[in-house]
Amino acid sequence: MNSPRSIDRLPGMADLYSAEIDRRDKLVRTLQESYELRGYQRVDTPLLEQTELFIRKSGGDLSSRLYGFKEPGGYEVSLRPEFTAPVLRFASKGRASEIPARYQYAGPVFRYPVTEPGGQTERGEFWQLGAELIGPNAPAADGEIIAMAMEGLALLDAPESVVKLGDVGMVWQALQPFGLSQRAILFMLNSIGDLRQAETEVHRVRKKARDMGLTGNQPTANGPPILQGGSDRAPALVESVLGEASNANSFFAGGSRSKEEIAERLARKLTRAEDPARFDAALDLLGKLASLNGPPAEVFDKAEDALKGAGQTTEPLENLMQVVEAAICEGVPREAIRLDLGLARGILYYTGVIFDAISAGRPVGGGGRYDGLTRALGAKQDLPSLGFAFNLHAISEVIPAGEIESKPEGSLVVARGREAAPAAAREAARLRQQGSRATLDFNARSDLETLRPTARSAGYASIVAVAADGAIQREDLL
Amino acid sequence: MSLRLAIPSEGALAKGAERFMASCGLKVSRASSRRYTAAVPAMPGLVALYQRQSDITSEIDGESADVGLVGLDRFRESRREGGDTILIVEDLGFGKSSLELAVPDAWVDVTTVYDLADLAMEFKNRGRELRIATKYPRLVKRFLNRRGINYFSMVHASGGLEAAPVMGYADMIADITATGVTLRENRLRPLLDGAVIQSQAALVGNARLLAVLPERLSLVRELLERVEASLRARRFQRISANIPGESPESVARMVMSRRELAGIEGPTVANVFTDDGLNWFNVQVVVRKNDLIAAVDHFRSIGGSGITVNEASYAFRSRCESFDRLLHSLEPYRNGQEPRSGPQ
Numbered sequence: 146m147n148s149p150r151s152i153d154r155l156p157g158m159a160d161l162y163s164a165e166i167d168r169r170d171k172l173v174r175t176l177q178e179s180y181e182l183r184g185y186q187r188v189d190t191p192l193l194e195q196t197e198l199f200i201r202k203s204g205g206d207l208s209s210r211l212y213g214f215k216e217p218g219g220y221e222v223s224l225r226p227e228f229t230a231p232v233l234r235f236a237s238k239g240r241a242s243e244i245p246a247r248y249q250y251a252g253p254v255f256r257y258p259v260t261e262p263g264g265q266t267e268r269g270e271f272w273q274l275g276a277e278l279i280g281p282n283a284p285a286a287d288g289e290i291i292a293m294a295m296e297g298l299a300l301l302d303a304p305e306s307v308v309k310l311g312d313v314g315m316v317w318q319a320l321q322p323f324g325l326s327q328r329a330i331l332f333m334l335n336s337i338g339d340l341r342q343a344e345t346e347v348h349r350v351r352k353k354a355r356d357m358g359l360t361g362n363q364p365t366a367n368g369p370p371i372l373q374g375g376s377d378r379a380p381a382l383v384e385s386v387l388g389e390a391s392n393a394n395s396f397f398a399g400g401s402r403s404k405e406e407i408a409e410r411l412a413r414k415l416t417r418a419e420d421p422a423r424f425d426a427a428l429d430l431l432g433k434l435a436s437l438n439g440p441p442a443e444v445f446d447k448a449e450d451a452l453k454g455a456g457q458t459t460e461p462l463e464n465l466m467q468v469v470e471a472a473i474c475e476g477v478p479r480e481a482i483r484l485d486l487g488l489a490r491g492i493l494y495y496t497g498v499i500f501d502a503i504s505a506g507r508p509v510g511g512g513g514r515y516d517g518l519t520r521a522l523g524a525k526q527d528l529p530s531l532g533f534a535f536n537l538h539a540i541s542e543v544i545p546a547g548e549i550e551s552k553p554e555g556s557l558v559v560a561r562g563r564e565a566a567p568a569a570a571r572e573a574a575r576l577r578q579q580g581s582r583a584t585l586d587f588n589a590r591s592d593l594e595t596l597r598p599t600a601r602s603a604g605y606a607s608i609v610a611v612a613a614d615g616a617i618q619r620e621d622l623l
Numbered sequence: 624m625s626l627r628l629a630i631p632s633e634g635a636l637a638k639g640a641e642r643f644m645a646s647c648g649l650k651v652s653r654a655s656s657r658r659y660t661a662a663v664p665a666m667p668g669l670v671a672l673y674q675r676q677s678d679i680t681s682e683i684d685g686e687s688a689d690v691g692l693v694g695l696d697r698f699r700e701s702r703r704e705g706g707d708t709i710l711i712v713e714d715l716g717f718g719k720s721s722l723e724l725a726v727p728d729a730w731v732d733v734t735t736v737y738d739l740a741d742l743a744m745e746f747k748n749r750g751r752e753l754r755i756a757t758k759y760p761r762l763v764k765r766f767l768n769r770r771g772i773n774y775f776s777m778v779h780a781s782g783g784l785e786a787a788p789v790m791g792y793a794d795m796i797a798d799i800t801a802t803g804v805t806l807r808e809n810r811l812r813p814l815l816d817g818a819v820i821q822s823q824a825a826l827v828g829n830a831r832l833l834a835v836l837p838e839r840l841s842l843v844r845e846l847l848e849r850v851e852a853s854l855r856a857r858r859f860q861r862i863s864a865n866i867p868g869e870s871p872e873s874v875a876r877m878v879m880s881r882r883e884l885a886g887i888e889g890p891t892v893a894n895v896f897t898d899d900g901l902n903w904f905n906v907q908v909v910v911r912k913n914d915l916i917a918a919v920d921h922f923r924s925i926g927g928s929g930i931t932v933n934e935a936s937y938a939f940r941s942r943c944e945s946f947d948r949l950l951h952s953l954e955p956y957r958n959g960q961e962p963r964s965g966p967q
Contacts, residue, residue, distance in 0.1 A: 156705035200773045209768030266705065335771075356735065356816075398810040399729040400788030400795070401754075410745070411732035 157258030157269025168546075169272060172537055173251050176274055176297050183293065185249035185276050190231035192253070196223040198230050201521050210257040212269075224255035229515070229532060230522060232277050237524040245280035251537075268538050275512070275534030282516075282529045284464060287498045288471025290512055294502045294533045295477045303504040303544050307481050308472075309438070310465065311488025313513075314497040316434060318461035319452060323427040329359055329419045333431055340428075341435040341487030347428060354428075360421045430455045435487035441469050444484040468498050494518045502535070505543045510535035553606040553623060555582025559596065561612045563589045569611040576609070583609070597622065625670045626842035629682055629691030632659070632673035635801070636824060639717040640692045643824070644671075647853040648936065649846075666849075668842045677701065677758075683708045683829050689839055690828035690846070696722050696799065696820050698827055700759045707831040709952055712847070712945050716854060718824035720801045722759055724766075724817030727788050727795070728810040736816050740772045746794075747774040756780045756793035759819070763797045766819045785809035826850065833949075834956035847946045852937035861935055862918055863907045864927040865895055874904045877925040884910055884918040909935070 154160065161169070177187065196213045213223040225231060228250045236246055251274040258269040276293060278286055291308055298306040313334065320330050336350045354360050399407060433451040437444045445466065449459045465484070473479055488499055499513030512533025519528040556576060560569035569585060576583035584605070590596060593610060600608055601622045610618045630644075630651070631637045644651050644663070651671045653661035663669040672688055679691040680701040695713060702708055726733050733742060743753045753775040757763050760777040767775060778793045785805055787793035797819060800806055806813060826847075833840045868874035871892040878892075879885045886908035895903040906927070910918045919930055 208773050209765050398727050398789065400727040401791060402727075402730065402794070404729075407730055407732055410742070414732055414738075 155269070156266045159268065159270070168541060169537060172301060172540065173272070173274060175300050176535070177249065177251065179296060179300055180249045180276055180293060183247070183289070185247040188232060188235060188248045188250055189252060190225070190228065190235060190250070192224060193222050194225055194231055196221040198234065198522070199223055199226055201230070207256065210259070212255045212257060226254055226256045228252070228254070228273055228275060228534065229277065229518070232532075233279070233519055233528075233530060234522055236277065236279050236530075237519050237522065237528060245278055245286070247276065247278055249276040250274070271536055271538035273534045274537055275510070275532060277530060277532035279528060279530040284467035285471045285474075286529075286531060287468040287514060288473075288475045288477075290531050290533050291468070291472040291498075291500055292475030292477050294500070294510060294512065294535070295472075295481060297535065298502060298504055298509070298540075301540060301544050303509070303540065305503075305505050307483055307503045308477065309483045309485045309488060309501045309503060310469065310498060311485050311500070312465040312468075312498045313495045315461045315465055316431065316486070317496075319430060319434065319455075319457065320427050322457055323423045325419055325424060325427060329354075329424060329427075332359060333428060337431070337435050337487050340432045347432045351425065351428060354419075354424065360419050360424050426455065430457075438485040438487065439483060441466075441479075441482055441484050444486065448486060465498060494521060497531070500533070502533070504540070507539060507543055508536075509539040509543060553601070553604055555584060555605055556607045556609045556619075557586050557596075557600045557603075557605045558583050558609045558611065559586045559593070560589050561591060561610055565589065565611055565613040568613060568615050572609060572611045572617060593620065624836070624838045625668050626690065626839050626846070627670050627672055627688045628663075628846070629672045629674045629679045629688040629693075631676040631679065631692065634676050635720065635799070636676055636692070636694055636718045639824060643692070643715060643717050647849045649849060666842070666845060668838075669846065680708060680827065683827060686829060686832060688829075689832055690826060690843060692824055693827055694718055694720070694822050695825045696720070696759060696762065696822035698825060699820065700761050702827075707829050707956075708827055709830045710825055711828050711843075711949050711952075712826040712850060713823075715824040715826060715850070716857075719822070720799045721821050722762060722797060722819040723800050723803075723806070723813040724755075724763070724797045724819065725795060725800075725806050725811040725813045728812045730812075734815055736767075736770050736772070736814055739767075739814065739817075740770065743772050743774045752776050753795070754778050754793040755795055755797055756784050756787035757797040758784070758799075759797060762819050785811060828949075830953055830956045834953040840953075843949065844943065844946045847949070848939070848943045849937070851943055851945045852939045855940075856935040856938040858911055859909050859935055859938055860912055860915055861907060861909050861933045862915070862922070862930065863905060863933070864922040864930040865903050865905055866922065866925055866927045867901060867903050868926075869902060871904060874906060878906055878908070878922075880925075881917075881921050884908070884914055884921050886910065909938075 181187075193216070196211060199211060200208050207226055211223040211226055213221060216222045232248055232250055236248060252272060253270055254273045255270050258267045276290070278290055291310070295306060295308055316334065316337070317330065320333065325333075332354060333350075336353070339346045339350055351360075430451060433454075434448060437447050437451075445462060448462055452459050452461065469482060469484075472482065485501075488501065494515045494517060495513045496516045497514030500511055501508050502510040502512075510533060512531065514529070514531040516527050516529045519530060520526060558569050558573040558576070560566045566589065573583040573585050586596075590610075593608060596608060597620075605622060607622055608620045610620070612618075630640050641651065649663050649665050649669070651661050651663055653671070653673070659673045661671040661673070663671060672682075674682055674688070674691070676693060676697055679688070679693045680698050682688045683691050684703055684706050690711065692715070695710075698708075698710070724736070724739070726739075733739060739753075746753045754777075755763060755775055756778040758780065760779060764777065767773075778787065780787060780793070784796045784798045786809065787796055788811070789809075796811065797817075798806075799822075800813070803813065828843065833843060866874050866877070868877065871894070875890055875892050878890045891907040893905045893907075895905050897903050906922070908918065915932065922930055
C-alpha cells in the first residue's frame with residue numbers, strides 16, 4: 146500500500162474562510178440586534194439532544210434526516226435539526242407569566258442532505274436564526290412573528306421579499322362539519338401536498354383512503370377475507386378467524402400480541418370506517434381550498450365561494466383575515482403578502498397560520514403557530530406558541546455579497562539573521578501593545594527583496610526588519 | 624495489472640453469479656470451494672475474489688476489489704453515500720428478490736403500512752416498542768421514517784429471522800424473499816404495501832480507482848462488452864427459413880409485409896441452389912423471443928419451409944452503452960476532483 150489516502154469532508158459539510166465567517170456574523174448581529182429591540186432574549190440549547198425530542202415534533206421526513214447515534218452512555222441522541230423543540234422544552238420549564246415569553250436563537254443545525262440523482266448535494270449543516278413567542282393566543286401575535294421575518298429580510302436587503310400564508314386551523318375547522326374522525330381529518334391534512342398539485346390528485350387520494358381502509362372497503366388481494374365484512378359482524382368474525390389461526394397449529398402464532406389484543410384492534414378498525422359520501426364531499430372542498438393562492442383579497446373571495454358552495458359559513462376564514470390585517474399593522478407591505486391555502490409543511494404540529502418567507506423566488510425561512518407542540522413534548526397543557534426561523538445559508542445565497550474588505554493591514558516582523566530573533570519578538574510584542582497587528586516571520590532573512598511580493602499578497606501593510614542590535618527598518622508595502 | 628472482481632461466495636446470489644458468469648462466456652475456474660481467488664480463462668486479466676455478499680460493497684469502497692457482483696439491496700444498505708462505489712449495471716437479470724415487511728399471520732388487523740403506523744403508536748402508548756428484526760436496518764428505517772413511522776426499534780439479526788416473532792425477540796421482521804414460501808411456512812404474511820426494495824444482482828465498482836487506472840478500466844470495458852451483449856442476446860433469436868419466389872426483392876417484400884417480424888434492420892435474403900430449378904431463397908431475420916411463433920407463422924403463410932432457429936450468444940450494437948455510461952459517471956472523478964455525490 147502506498148501513502149494513506151486523504152480524508153475528505155463529509156457530504157454536505159463546508160469549511161468556512163474568514164470572509165465567509167465575517168459575513169455570517171454580520172447577518173446574525175444585524176438580525177439579533179433588531180429582534181432584541183422587540184424584547185426577544187437570546188437562548189442557546191445543546192447541539193446534542195435525545196432523538197425522541199425531535200421525533201415527537203417533526204416525525205416523517207425530518208426524522209429520516211437526523212444525524213442520530215447511540216452515545217457512550219446508552220442514550221439515543223441526535224444533532225439538532227432545528228431549534229423549536231429544544232427552545233420550547235427550555236421555555237416550558239420556566240415560570241408561567243402573564244407577559245409572553247420571547248426568545249431568539251442562532252446556531253448550526255444538521256439535516257442529513259438529500260442528494261438528487263446526478264444532482265448536487267445540499268447542505269447538511271447550516272445556520273438557523275429564529276424566534277419563539279410563547280403565551281399569546283391573539284392574531285396580533287401571528288402578525289408580530291410574520292412582521293419580524295419580513296423586517297429581517299428588509300434589514301438584510303434581501304431582494305423581492307414575499308411572505309406566503311396558509312392556515313392549518315382554517316382547514317381543520319372547514320372539515321369539522323363533515324363529521325369525520327380525527328384520523329380521517331389527519332389523513333386529509335397529510336394529503337394536502339398531493340391535492341394542491343392538480344385536480345386529478347383528488348382521485349388518487351380517494352383511492353389511497355380506500356386502500357387504507359379509511360372509507361370502508363378493505364383491500365382483499367391477499368389480506369384476510371374477514372375484512373370484507375360489515376362492522377357489526379366484527380367481534381364474531383374476529384373470533385372465528387383467530388380461532389382458525391390458532392387451531393391450525395398447536396400454538397397461537399401471534400408472536401408478541403395476544404389474541405384479545407388483535408381482536409380488539411380489528412374491531413376498532415372495522416367500526417371506524419368513514420361514510421364514503423361525506424369523506425368525498427370533504428375531500429372535494431379540501432381540493433378546492435388547497436389549490437387557491439394569490440393576493441389576499443382574491444383568495445378570500447374564492448375561498449368564501451368554496452365554503453358557501455359546500456353549504457358552510459365563512460367563519461373559518463376569519464382568523465386568517467385578522468392575521469393578515471395584524472401583519473399589515475406591524476408594517477408588512479400589503480403587496481408583499483400572498484395567500485397559499487395549500488401550504489402543507491410540517492402539518493403534524495402546526496395548528497394555525499403557517500408561512501414561508503421567500504426572497505428572489507426561493508424559500509429562505511418559515512414559521513407558524515403550533516399550540517399543541519408543548520404538550521406533545523410532555524408539558525402538562527397546551528401552551529400557545531409560535532415562531533419562525535431563517536436558513537442563513539439560503540439567505541446568504543440571495544442577498545448581494547457586499548464588499549469583502551481586504552485592506553492591507555499590520556506588519557510582518559522579520560529577524561535579520563538568527564541572532565536577531567529575540568529582538569524581533571520584542572518588537573512584535575511592542576507593536577501589538579500599541580494595538581496594531583504584528584506577525585512574526587520565523588525565517589531569519591538577510592534579503593527582503595523576495596519577501597516583499599509574498600507579504601503584499603498575504604495582506605500586510607508593511608515589513609518591519611529587526612537587526613540583532615535592535616535597529617529597526619520599516620518598509621511600507623502600499 | 625489485473626481487474627479484481629468480487630463475487631458472492633455464499634447465500635442466494637452465489638449460484639446465480641456463477642451461472643451468470645458462465646452465460647456471459649466468462650466461466651470462473653475455481654480450483655476448490657476453499658480457494659478464495661479464481662481465474663477466468665476467457666479473460667486472463669480478470670481475477671475473481673470470493674467474498675461474503677455483505678462485505679463486497681465495503682471491500683470495493685476500501686479498494687481491496689475494483690468491481691463486484693452484489694444485490695442492489697445489499698449495495699444500498701452498505702454503501703457509503705457520496706463514497707467512491709457506484710452502480711455500473713443495475714439490472715443483471717438474476718437474483719431477483721424483494722425486501723418485505725412481514726407480520727405474524729394471526730395479526731389479522733394489520734394488512735398495510737398504514738396499519739403498522741397505527742400499531743406503532745398503540746405500542747408506544749402502552750410503553751412498548753415495535754421491534755423489527757432485519758439484516759437491512761438502514762433501508763428499513765428509511766422506508767418507515769418516510770411513511771411517518773418513528774416509534775420502532777431494530778433488532779439486528781443474521782440468519783433465521785423468520786423465527787424471531789415466535790421466539791419473542793422481535794415482533795415482526797423485514798427480510799428478503801423471492802417467492803414468499805419461507806414466510807408462509809413460518810406463518811408470516813407480507814404487508815400489501817410493505818416492499819422496502821425490489822432487488823436484483825448489480826455490477827458495482829470503485830469509480831475513483833477506475834478513473835485513474837486505465838488498464839483496469841479497459842478490462843472493465845471488456846467485461847461490460849460481454850455482459851451487455853450477452854444480456855441483449857437473451858432477448859432475441861435468429862430465424863432462418865427457405866421461401867420460394869420470383870426474385871430476392873419479391874421475397875423481401877413478402878417478408879416485410881409484417882415489418883415487426885422482419886428483423887431490426889430488415890431480412891437477409893440469399894439464393895438457394897436447388898436440383899429442380901425452382902426459385903428458392905433463404906431468409907434470415909433476428910426477432911424478439913416473444914415474437915418467435917408469430918414469425919414462424921408468417922414465414923409459413925408465405926410458403927416458407929425448413930425453418931430453423933438459433934440462439935445468439937452475443938448481440939453487439941455499434942457501441943457498448945453501459946461502458947459509455949460508466950465513462951460519463953467517471954468524469955467527475957478525473958483530475959483528482961472527487962465528487963461528493965455519486966451518480967445513483
